[in-house]
Amino acid sequence: MQLEDLQALDRRNVVGSYARLPLQIVRGAGSWVWDQDGKQYLDLFCGISVTNLGHCHPRVVEAIRDQAQTLIHASNLFYTEPGIRLAERLSASSLGGKVIFGNSGAEAIEAAIKCARRAKPGGSVVSLEGAFHGRTYGALSATHQEAKQAPFAPLVPGFKVAAATADSIERAVGPQTAALLIEPIQGEAGVHVIPTDVLQAARAACDRHGAALIFDEIQTGMGRTGSLWAYQQSDVVPDAMTTAKALGGGLPIGALITGERLQDALQAGDHGSTFAAGPLVASAALAALDVTDDPELIFRVNELGEHLRERLAALPGVSDVRGRGLMVGFDLEQGDAPGFVERALSEQQLLLNATGPSTVRLLPPLTIDDAEMAEGITRIATALAGHKPG
Numbered sequence: 001m002q003l004e005d006l007q008a009l010d011r012r013n014v015v016g017s018y019a020r021l022p023l024q025i026v027r028g029a030g031s032w033v034w035d036q037d038g039k040q041y042l043d044l045f046c047g048i049s050v051t052n053l054g055h056c057h058p059r060v061v062e063a064i065r066d067q068a069q070t071l072i073h074a075s076n077l078f079y080t081e082p083g084i085r086l087a088e089r090l091s092a093s094s095l096g097g098k099v100i101f102g103n104s105g106a107e108a109i110e111a112a113i114k115c116a117r118r119a120k121p122g123g124s125v126v127s128l129e130g131a132f133h134g135r136t137y138g139a140l141s142a143t144h145q146e147a148k149q150a151p152f153a154p155l156v157p158g159f160k161v162a163a164a165t166a167d168s169i170e171r172a173v174g175p176q177t178a179a180l181l182i183e184p185i186q187g188e189a190g191v192h193v194i195p196t197d198v199l200q201a202a203r204a205a206c207d208r209h210g211a212a213l214i215f216d217e218i219q220t221g222m223g224r225t226g227s228l229w230a231y232q233q234s235d236v237v238p239d240a241m242t243t244a245k246a247l248g249g250g251l252p253i254g255a256l257i258t259g260e261r262l263q264d265a266l267q268a269g270d271h272g273s274t275f276a277a278g279p280l281v282a283s284a285a286l287a288a289l290d291v292t293d294d295p296e297l298i299f300r301v302n303e304l305g306e307h308l309r310e311r312l313a314a315l316p317g318v319s320d321v322r323g324r325g326l327m328v329g330f331d332l333e334q335g336d337a338p339g340f341v342e343r344a345l346s347e348q349q350l351l352l353n354a355t356g357p358s359t360v361r362l363l364p365p366l367t368i369d370d371a372e373m374a375e376g377i378t379r380i381a382t383a384l385a386g387h388k389p390g
């Protein structure tokens with residue numbers, strides 16, 4: 001189908017909740033996607049850090065194909081091996097407690113909130129200014145952005161906001177706090193790294209008041225920032241963390257991974273989900289973890305990330321390059337990031353993302369090779385040279 005016809009069909013039939021870019025993607029392989037005419041695009045966005053291993057990674061495809069021919073669904077009323085083995089892998093690779101699964105990032109956040117409130121009944125949930133935790137009511141209530149929250153009031157009670165400073169966190173967290181929710185690097189806000197001293201203050205405040213420190217690693221996890229989990233780059237260990245996006249190798253899955261302290265907070269009957277960690281998605285996630293949890297791949301993510309940030313910082317018109325590993329953001333001195341991203345798409349066949357009026361975000365595949373990275377940087381430089389806002 002041609003793009004114009006698909007756009008008309010979309011307008012008539014799909015609720016208009018997305019501002020889509022004018023590209024139909026029909027196929028993907030590695031760092032590349034193709035449109036209906038066979039035109040090839042370099043993907044430095046990875047579907048918001050979902051296809052971290054590139055499109056249709058052979059190990060993920062093989063795991064999905066094998067499992068699809070064996071058993072697709074059974075429900076959580078029975079035992080199936082892939083989901084339980086996945087829980088073991090996730091726990092052993094991080095906080096050492098138990099895991100509860102859902103089908104998305106927002107659902108992992110819901111599980112986190114329920115888990116923390118079960119541990120401290122009636123307690124409040126503190127999250128940070130600029131944070132994004134998802135669109136369901138609990139997750140939205142922790143996402144303190146006027147434009148996202150206001151149309152849907154009243155929200156869930158008991159949610160509070162703090163600025164991303166030690167002072168503000170110390171004031172917001174008290175004896176009635178059940179959870180403090182933090183993205184170690186705020187992704188949707190434009191790739192803002194929360195400084196280590198702020199994370200340390202958060203840990204201390206939670207310890208002082210018996211609150212759960214929960215990291216939202218839905219975007220930062222699965223190798224994206226140059227370690228399997230972002231928290232591993234600081235000395236701050238949360239009581240629980242959420243993961244989703246890249247976990248399923250492209251299939252939908254979310255998880256709350258707890259440490260020892262919260263591992264038995266939720267009990268039989270407290271929470272559940274029909275699809276959660278079914279055999280198909282769990283097999284894909286095990287394959288994705290096999291490929292991602294590899295010191296060589298992680299080492300390359302750091303090297304490539306450093307190189308990318310250096311090269312971006314040297315480009316005229318670029319300021320404040322930031323991020324860790326291959327989670328990278330920068331500002332355009334002339335603004336109009338959405339216009340820049342659209343022109344990079346139409347003129348350079350390059351997939352990027354604008355998180356705000358002047359911020360561009362890059363989430364390249366962790367498997368990108370040197371030549372593809374060089375090509376990406378060249379295309380960004382060319383797009384920048386022609387960037388004339390308004």
Ligand SMILES: *Cc1c(COP(=O)(O)O)cnc(C)c1O
Binds near residue numbers: 104109134135188
């Ligand atoms: C994407 C994201 C979410 C929400 O995940 P969904 O799968 O869209 O529900 C929550 N937190 C962070 C940090 C995210 O990046």
